[in-house]
Amino acid sequence: MNRLSRRDGLLILIGASCLYTFSAIVDYAVPRSFPAVHLGDPPLHPVGTTPHVLDLGLQRYPPETSLIAHAPGWTLFRHLYMSNGTFFILSSDSQSFPEIRMMISTSLPAENTPENIAQREPTSQEMQFITQDEAQRRWGGNITHGERNRILTVQGNTFLVNEPKQFLDHYYHFVAELLFGARAFLYGAFNPSSTAFVPSPFHVDQSLPSFNMRPSEYEPPSFTRLMLLHASSDEWRDKPGFNAYFLRAVFPSLALEASEDWADRVASTVPTPDGTSTKAWHFPIALLADRSAAHRGEACGSRTQRIAAEPWELMLRLGGIDSVGHWWSHVRESITRFATGKVSPKERITDDSSGKPPQLPLPETVVITYINRQGVRRHLDEANHEALVVALQDMVNRKRDEEGKFWELSIVQAETITKDEQINIASRSTIMLGVHGNGLTHLVFMQPSRLSAVIEIFYPGGFSRDYEWTTRALGMRHFSVWNDTYFTHPNEPPLGYPEGFQGTSIPVHGPAVAKLIEDWLDGRL
The missing domain is CATH 3.40.50 (Rossmann fold)
Structure with a gap:
């Protein structure tokens, strides 16, 4: 048997290396075929396409703030900004927005005294208007020199809760007021049947695998995160533990930031000592809720004393929600399914289009x-x-x-x-x-x-x-x-x-x- 010479061995090694390199190139150019994975039927109602992402860091001016919907104490913004603890509405037309006092307060605990009521009136520290030129001066970079704007976007839908811990650690106030009102507001604002309808700005990819049940009908965009600006990570929890139970059951993907996290965001945007540099946070979609501001409204302050009454009455009037609680059904079904593993039967609501209120069915069992x-x-x-x-x-x-x-x-x-x-x-x-x-x-x-x-x-x-x-x-x-x-x-x-x-x-x-x-x-x- 002839032995390989050193020259033959070298040629074999070179040939093997070329074959490996060529195979890798071909493998990269032509993807392998993977087994098909069936993820179920497409949703009955397509929710749109993924929006084009614009790099705002290289834009000369930040986008202006616009108002999606407002009720006293409840304001849904597109493009809201925060710097050094102050919310900024970027607009040259302040008259197109509600009074600041109807949107926000100083968030002090509420007492029914003239002194305390006055102390809860907002100042420029809580919220102010700013023009595009001023925003560019404060937060803009020198684009021609390759500098980016000093603004970071907090992606998704953010629920900003500007109230102290005073009521947050109570099951009723947290679930049946705060989250109840937020649901009514979002459901109505993005409902195609509402006169307040605005298209949802975010696409939900229904093709991704999930254990969560998918809605079979209209469902508003969910919150990405909840920010409790003045309550610590323990101060929103009630003693029986139902606040956390509800939040995790109904919003399993929700990120929660407490007052410590808000303080971090504020600290990161404090101006430099010489005032030459400031930064800002940008919220593309933000719902700002403020208990004191809601009590300045007629529905809450004069008639019901319930902050959820302001968004509920507004959206009912605009046709965004119904009067028999169907707008709340997805929340109720989510927590019932979490607790029992059972899927609730669909509500059979009678509406004869005669102008009469919709009618609920009779119960199967009393x-x-x-x-x-x-x-x-x-x-x-x-x-x-x-x-x-x-x-x-x-x-x-x-x-x-x-x-x-x-x-x-x-x-x-x-x-x-x-x-x-x-x-x-x-x-x-x-x-x-x-x-x-x-x-x-x-x-x-x-x-x-x-x-x-x-x-x-x-x-x-x-x-x-x-x-x-x-x-x-x-x-x-x-x-x-x-x-x-x-x-x-x-x-x-x-x-x-x-x-x-x-x-x-x-x-x-x-x-x-x-x-x-x-x-x-x-x-x-």
């Missing part, structure tokens, strides 16, 4: 849920509580035995069961009954039907609109009970917080409440 608060502050007199339970059980048994109606009665002590169980119970409830308190916030997860109602027990002489307004905003009926007397819209009692309102001996007449429920379900009210 479920009466009594939220028992006897283990926490503000609850019924113990004897009255026991009599109420007996009256409810007697009513359910009688309807079954005498009329063949199988109404379910669920008595729930929320602090003894899991969050998932609480959501499951709320989602099945036709009637939710309980003493005025945080547990009634679960009403936002009830499936609205023609018989859905919330019955709220107050100390006689007391009344608050918290759950009354929210119930009606979802198209359900609300009853306020003073012992053996009930009130309902439009004849609600006046606001009142008498001695005993927060007490542990709230009276109620059980048989009267049972009769109220029976009369409502049987159509006598």
Whole structure:
């Protein structure tokens, strides 16, 4: 056998190297064929194409700010700027925007005193107008010398919450006011059926694999991030933990920045000591919510005391949302699916186009849920509580035995069961009954039907609109009970917080409440 010479070995090595190089070139030029992956049918309603991305860093002037929609305390901007803690509206026409005081405040905790009210009025530190020339002078680079503008874009849709921790760590105020109002505002502003309609600026790629259910109908653009400007990472969390539970269930991809993160952004845009250089943050789409500014509006400040009433009433008037809570259905379905793994049945809303309000269906099963608060502050007199339970059980048994109606009665002590169980119970409830308190916030997860109602027990002489307004905003009926007397819209009692309102001996007449429920379900009210 002949042995390879050194020359032969060298030629073989050179030939192998050439073959490898040629193969790599061909492989790069002609991609391999991969197995097809079926990701499901395309969405029923295409959401548009990916927008062209413009490099604003090399533009002579930053884009001007425009207003997408506004209600007192709720302002949806396109191209909002922030530098050194101040929001800047870049526009040469300040008259085309609302008063600054109707958009923002100093975010101090609210007290009902003339001094505090005055201190919450905004200054130029909170917000101001700026022209393109001034913006270019402050933040622009020398484009001819290759310098970029000193502005960074915070991509996506940002929800800016300019309020202190005062109310944020309360389940009702966080979920049923702040996020409730934000949903109504975004749903209405981007709804093609609304007279306020503006095209969504962001494309959602429906071809990407995801465990999240895809909407089968119109769904507004979601928030990319939530920025709590004046609450730390712990100060927005309620004690039962429902704020975080809700946020993660409904917005699984949401990024959250707290006051520490906002302080970082502010610090990074502080002017240099000689004033020669400043930077800015650019929000292409931003919803700014401000509690104090909302209370300057008529719907919130004069009638409801609910900040969500401002965007809800505006979008209802513009045709962007409906009066029976369908605009909230995706949120309700998301959290119910998270808690139970079940997909809620689609709402069957009747609309005969005759100008009459849309009508909800009848429930398949009547479920009466009594939220028992006897283990926490503000609850019924113990004897009255026991009599109420007996009256409810007697009513359910009688309807079954005498009329063949199988109404379910669920008595729930929320602090003894899991969050998932609480959501499951709320989602099945036709009637939710309980003493005025945080547990009634679960009403936002009830499936609205023609018989859905919330019955709220107050100390006689007391009344608050918290759950009354929210119930009606979802198209359900609300009853306020003073012992053996009930009130309902439009004849609600006046606001009142008498001695005993927060007490542990709230009276109620059980048989009267049972009769109220029976009369409502049987159509006598």
